[in-house]
Amino acid sequence: MKRTLISLSLFALAAQASAVTTINYWDLLGGGDGERMQQLVDGFNKSQSDVKVQRTTLAWGVPYYTKLRTSAAVGQGPDLAILHLSRLSGWAEAKIVRPISTAELGSVGLSSKNFFPKLWDAASYKGQNYALPLDTHALVLYYNKDLLKKAGLLGADGAMKPLGSMAEFNAALNAVKTKTGALGVSFENGPNSYMPWRIWLALLAQQGGSIIKDNALTYGPLGASTLNTMTDWVKNGLATKNVDYPTSVAQFVNGKAAFMLNGVWEVPTLVDGRKSGKIGFDYGVMPMPKLYANQSTWADSHSFIIPNNVGKAASPEKINAALKFVAYAQKNALVWAGGGMIPANQGVTNSAAFKALKPNADFSATTAQNVTFDPLGWYSGAAGPLEAASAKYFPAAINGQLPVDKALGSFETEAKKLFNAAPKP
Template identity: 50%
Template sequence: MFPFMLRLAGPAATLAAALLCTAPRACAQTELRMWTLLGGGDGARMAALVERFNASQREVRVTSTTLAWGEPFYTKLITSSVVGAGPDLAIVHLSRLPNLAGGGVLRPIAAAELRTAGLAPGDFYPRQWQKSLYAGRNYAVPLDLHPLVLYYNKALAGRAGLLDADGALKPLVGIDALGDAFRAVRQATGRPGLTMESSQSSYAVWRLWVSMLAQRNAPLIRDGRFAYGAAGADSLARVARWFQLGYAQPGLDYAASTGQFMGGQAGFMINGAWEVPELVRASRRGTLGFDYGIVPLPRMYGNDSVWGDSHAFALPANAGKPLPPHKLRAALRFVAFVSRNADAWAEGGHLPAYRPVAESPAVRALMPNRLYAGAARSVVYDPDGWYMGAAGPLEAMASKYLPAALSSQLTPAQALRLFDTEAARILARRAPRY
C-alpha cells in the first residue's frame, strides 16, 4: 500500500468513503412502491418478477401491493394520485388510459426518459403502443395483450364430430356455424355446448358483444352517441338465443362458468386468455380429466376482430409530489427488466407486448399460447372515452343490463334500451379532470 493511502486509515478513511457518496443516491438504495390489481396466477407471476429484479441488483428495491381488481383499484389510484399519496408505479389497463391520462392521474413518459432504460417505441407492437398514447403523448409502457379466446373440450367436441383427423377443432366460420357447434355438443353429449359468465355484473357478454360489433364493422359510439343500431340488437339476440335453446346455462358467475368447463361439463368456453394457466396446471397434475384446445374467437361475421385489453406500467402524477429523478430512473429500470423477462409473464397466457421477447423462438413455440397468438393481429380495444375501459362506468352499466337478455329476464331489445338510456347520460358528461 502506498504511504498516502496508509495515512487515510482510521477516521480519515471513513471521511473518504463518505466523500465518495456525495453523488445523489450513490450509496442509498432506492425504494420503489408499486400498486397492482393482479390476482391469482398473474399476481404470483408478477411477485416472482419483482423478487427476481430485487435479487438481480442492490440499487433498487421494489415493494408491490395488490389491491382489489376493478373499480376499487382505480378509485383508490385516482384518489391517491390527486392528493399526492399514490405509488411510484402502477399497473393499469390500457383501456382505462383516456380516463387516467385525460383526468390528470398519470404523468407522461418522454421518449428520452425511456431511452435511459434502453427502451424505445419500436420495441413494442404498434397497436399496443398507440393505445399507450393520449393526446399525442405516451403515458404507459405496455406489458401484454390478453384477448378473448374460444376454449374447447376435445372429448366432448370429438363426440360431436367437430374435430379433424389430427384432433384439432374444425374451422368454425360464421355465426351459424358457431351456434351449430354448441348445439352439436348438446345433442351428442347432453352437456352444455357453451359456458361463459352470464350472471348480473358479468363482463363476458360485453366483451363478446364488442367483438361481434367490430366483426360487423358496426361502430359502438359515434360523435358521442351510441351508433350500434340493428347490428347491436341482432348480435345480442344471437347470443341470447344460445341460452334460450339450452346450449348454455344462464346465470353463472365467473367462478361457476370456469368451474363448469374445468370440470368437463361443457364443450366450449368463451373467456379471456388469462385462464390458460389454470388449464395448464390441471393438465400437468393430471386432474383436468380431458384434453383441451384453444383457438382465436371465430370469425362470426366479416372479419376476425376480437376484444382484448392490455396491462401496462404507468407513473401516477401524484399532484404536488412529482417523482424524483432517481425514482423515475428506478421505475423505468424495473419496467425494462420485466419487459425483457416477459417470457415468464407469457406463461400466464398473456401475449407479450415487447417484441424482442414476443418474437423469440421460445415464446413463439410456447404452448398453448401459440394456438391463439394470431389473435393479436385482430384485437380491438374498447373505444376511447373517459367512461370506457376495464370496470369503467360504461362497462359496469353494460354488465347490469346485457346479461339479463341471456337469462330471458329482458328481451335483447329491452336490455339495450335500458342500457342505452342510462349510459347516454354518461356519454353526455364532460370528461372529468381529477
C-alpha cells in the first residue's frame, strides 16, 4: 500500500512538472535595464506555477540581432524576444516575426487600447500587429536649475522660462556661456556616435520634414540647415566637440553644462546621484521643447515579439504562455519605469503611482504623444546600417572635420546603396 501511494505521489509530481510550460526568452538588456527586467522575470515566475520564463541576455546591437535572426531562420530561436520597434518593418517584411492576433491578446487581457496610439501604430505592419511595446525611450532635455538661475533663465516661480523656438534655445545657451562660463549644452558627438542622428531626426520632424519615403531621401535643404544648427553649437563654443558618451553625461552631472540632450535612460543617474550627494545641484527633466512647428522627438521602443522559427511553429500553448509573461510585464511596468523608461501601457502611465514618480512624470505623457521613429525599411532602426552610416559622417560635420554638404553627400551615397540592396516587398 505504501509503495502504491509513493508511486502515485511520484506520478502526480511528474504530471505537475510536465504541465509547466517553459518559455525561452532573449533580450539585449544590460546594466540597470537588465536588473529591472530580471525583477520582472523573477516576479512572474514566483507569481504562478504554470509558466517558467528562462531568460538569456546577449550583447546589445548587431551581435544580438544577428544571432536572433539567424537562429529563427534555422528554427532555433527563442519563444519570446525583445525587438526595437524601429527595426520592426524590415523584420515583419522578412517574416522573421510572427503576427499576434487580437484573440491571442484578448486571452491574456490585452488589446490595442492599452497602448499609446503612436506606439501601437509602430508595432503594426500592413494592418497586422507584430509586437507588444513595453516602453518608449526618447530624447529629452535635462537642465541644471542652479546654472539657469545664474544665467537669468528661471522665472520667479523657480521654473525654467519657456523655450518656444530654436532662436530662444540658442539665446539660452549663449546666456549660460556669457553669464556662468559653463557649456550651454552637452551631447555625445564623438566618432561613430548615434546621438547626432537622434537629435537631427527630432529637429527635422519638428519642422515637418521626413528622411525617407519609398526608398528615396526626402529631407532636402532642411537636412543641411538642421545639421548646420547642430554644428554651430560646437563652432560657437556652446558645446564641446569630439565628446564620447560617458563624457557627455559627466559634463552635465559634474555641473559643467546647463543642458544635456540625451535619452530618458539617464534619469537613474540623476536620481541616484542626487540621493547620494554626488550631484550637488538641482536639476529638471523636460520633454524635448517645441523649437519649431511641433514638439516631435526621436524615440524608440523595447517591444516583445514572437520569432517565426522556421519549421518549428509555436504551439497555441507556447504563445499563450509567452503572452502571459508579456501581460505581467505590462501590468508591472512601474518596475521598468524605474530605469527612466516611459511605460507603453497607458494604464500604468496614467496611474497615481506613476504620477508620483519624479522626474519621470514631468516628461512622460507629452513625450509619449510626440514620438518620431526611424524611417521604415530593412536598413533602419537601432544599430542598423542607416544609423551606422550617419554615425560615420554626422559627427565629423559637427566636429568641423567635414563640411555639412560633404557629410550629407557621403551619407546619401551610403543610404542609396542600402536602398538598392533592400529586398522587394
